Amino acid sequence: MKIYKKLAISLLAANFAFLGLAQTNTHQVYAAEGQNDQIKYDIQKKNLLLAISDSTNVVSSEVYNSYISADLQQAYLVAISQGKALLLKGDGASFDELRIATGNIKEAKAEMMRQADKNIKTIKLKEAISRNKITVNAAKLLxxxxxxxxxxxxxxxxxxxxxxxxxxxxxxxIL
Structure with missing residues (x-):
């Protein structure tokens, strides 16, 4: 009888040990997933904050003030203000809201860069045409x-x- 008691107690202890380990692992997995989500959220929030912080450099640049249309400037400023509003929500803003706001700012900035690049190339082409006309006139005069x-x-x-x-x-x- 003593052997049965010892065997039963051992099995019971082993059972609790295994259940305890399984529960610990399960909680650790869920905790790790929650931590990963929080890390992603924090990174996304920082990316939005960086995009908004960069707006002071963008708005004060010569490219922004000389080569960008008023419509694109306005679209960029709207994207920045929407991002600021999300940051004011604190942790009430969802990950997707932060991601979309960051994407909107980056897309507005990319569109401004495309327009600036096109406008600068147009200016350079006009300058090349002007120089070429001067060269042609000089050659004809010669x-x-x-x-x-x-x-x-x-x-x-x-x-x-x-x-x-x-x-x-x-x-x-082309022009």
């Missing part, structure tokens, strides 16, 4: 005023003028 001095390179000069005029027409068609 052919008219000093035909004897440029006689050795006359054909190359005419070829240069024709090629430049062709490129000017192509560039103006």
């Amino acid at each position: 052919l008219q005023t000093a035909p004897n001095k440029v006689a050795g390179v006359r054909d190359k000069l005419i070829q240069l003028i024709n090629e430049s005029e062709r490129l000017i027409k192509v560039a103006e068609a």
Whole structure:
């Protein structure tokens, strides 16, 4: 009888030990998942905060003030104000709200960069056209005023003028 008691107590102790371990592991897994969600939430919140903090640099930049349309400037400022409103909610803002607000700010900024890039390229193309027109006019003037001095390179000069005029027409068609 003593052996049965000892065996039963041992089995009971082993059973509690295994159940205890299983419960501990289960709680640890759930706790880890909760911690991962909280970490992701905190990271997303920091990303939104960084995007909003960067707005002072963006708004004070020459690109923002010189090459961006008023509509895109307004869209960016709206995205920033929506992000600020979410941050004011504190932990009441959901992960998805934070993610969407951060994405809206980044997309508005990316659209402004695309427009700025296009506007800068347009300005550079106009400057290249202007320089090319000056070069063509100078070459034509040289052919008219000093035909004897440029006689050795006359054909190359005419070829240069024709090629430049062709490129000017192509560039103006692009604009």
